[in-house]
Amino acid sequence: MKSRHAFYLMLPALCMLVLIFVIPLFFLVAKSFQAYVPGTLVSPPGFTLENYINLVSDPYYWSVYLRTLRISFVSTLVILVLSYPLSVFISKRKARTRGFFLTLVILPMIGGAMIQTMGWFATLMRYGFLNSVLLAIGLISEPITFLGTELGVEIGLVQAFLPMMVYPLTSSLLQIDRDVVDAARTLGAGRFTVFSKITFPLTLPGVAAGSVLVFMACLTGFVTPSSLGQGKIQVFGTYAYQQAMQVMNWPLSSSFSIFFIILIALASLIVSVVCRKCAERRGR
């Protein structure tokens, strides 16, 4: 009886998932096996594996996959390093102040990705805010080119997805029993030992959850790499868009998307398994 209730409660979400994800995915799979005829958007009837063969055999696609993975990995790592001290700071505040800081962290997300990216576009331009400041204080003598580089894209991604790491990390930090930390301190453990042997291992589930979330978001990001990469940095999202909306090669774009969904699933599985193993080992 209980499980039936649970099923009814799940039904609206399930319907929505089927309607806006499963059915379009089915069309996407079907399209990915169709042939592309140059000069028309109408595919002839029939079945072909050509798109998939291209995606595996052409080294250019592998350079796109690897670039996407590299940018996502670097961004996730930087986000983790930046988020940790921030989360520690927030978790040590009183409940009300904590809420205030958490709201501050998530506030940029409310404006949407486009507004944030436009802000970064203006900031990172050759004669934008960042270069002007760096030039003014004499740190650089020539403006740095951020836009159209992997660094520019990574800066945008780090800012955009930082909240996705801060929330699970803060939550993990708040769950740590103060007594455990106090006990370690009483037994003579220094600050670093407490952090490396107690705090960090106990927050590994938060690190894992945050990392998977951020990594997935970076992998599938489109607005940030598209604007800050200026068409020069092709990653999964920008390439799929270029093929679907500019070249109008829907079969290739579909197969590229399906292929990448499989890669993402594998990548996130590996990340979560690694994180879980680390957590288990630390927990022992």
Add this chain to the structure above:
Amino acid sequence: MKKFFLVLMMVLLALSPLFAGGSSEVSEEERAAMIAKADEGLDEETLAFLDGKDFTGQTLVVGVWGGVIEDILREYVIPPLEARGATIELLLGGTGDRFSKIYMEKDNPTMDICYLNMYECQMSMRDGITEEPSAKIPAYDDLYPWAQIASYGVSVMGLGIAYNPDYFDAPPNWNDLWKPEYKGKIAFPNYPGSEGDAFLAIAARVAGTDEHDMDKGFEKLRELCPVPLVYTNLDELFMLMDKGDIVAAPVISGYAWTYIDRGMNIAFSWPTDIGCVKTMDTMTIVKNNKHPELSDAWAQLAICPRTQKAYAERIYFGPTNSEVVLEGEVADRVVYGERVDQLVDLDWMYIIENRADWTHRYNQDILEYDGN
């Protein structure tokens, strides 16, 4: 008593649309005055075409670019139709989105009018998605012949060269961009797209051939690499050009003038060695659309002289209607008069058919090439 008031309130609420409808009903005189105001400045042909038309209850869905183009449509095309009872819904965005939409909705279109680039309309007409343009729209006969192909051309531009005058003794020609001192200092347009395809074709012509031999085009374009900037934002492009980081870029005529008027150190050249490549914004009527008569009225208003003049005066986009008369600075800044015949036409169908391969090649051979 409470119940009575509750019922009364509900009845009043239910009837409120009727009262509202009654109060917003316009009298014949008011309607005539609205039409007269909206029609001010329209030519005789358009007035005769719209005469007596009543579009009450009809909603026209138009897919078009936003920004100043939207402003022009809201000021010159929409009012005469709204005065005649129509409701206009604009779907703003890039062509990719609406082009996909009209294909996906092939059997049951929700969009009536779709603005496209000149190469997309040829494809959609051939695939039976959009109507073939015809003389059922009176202004069709006034369009230049090249603006009657596969769509109603609404504005014509030429791909020329925006440049920083400090780096050139005279307005540059296409060949000048390949001088060794400019290597790595020429900004590229996005590819694929009107400007990107046209620049590739220009490179082929500089190499002594044309778009039908693109091996030479790619080879020539690589000589300009590394690409310092793929411009997607004109503010950024012209700021870098003003500072001299970029010395020149292939830019559509019309885009540069706003920045020149702001006092930036840039100029625009109409190259004469190969010529400016013709690019055109077009308007198509979606096949099997729900409001054929209203769609035709939109088409007429979109290409009539009043609207076309506004394009020229506001954004320096040239008229496709041969009846439009321009004078002074505006005439000098747009594709108009003698310039119309000097534009270079590309084989767009050939380009479209090869775009997938060329994009793949462009991504690897141009964007990822460091110039060494």
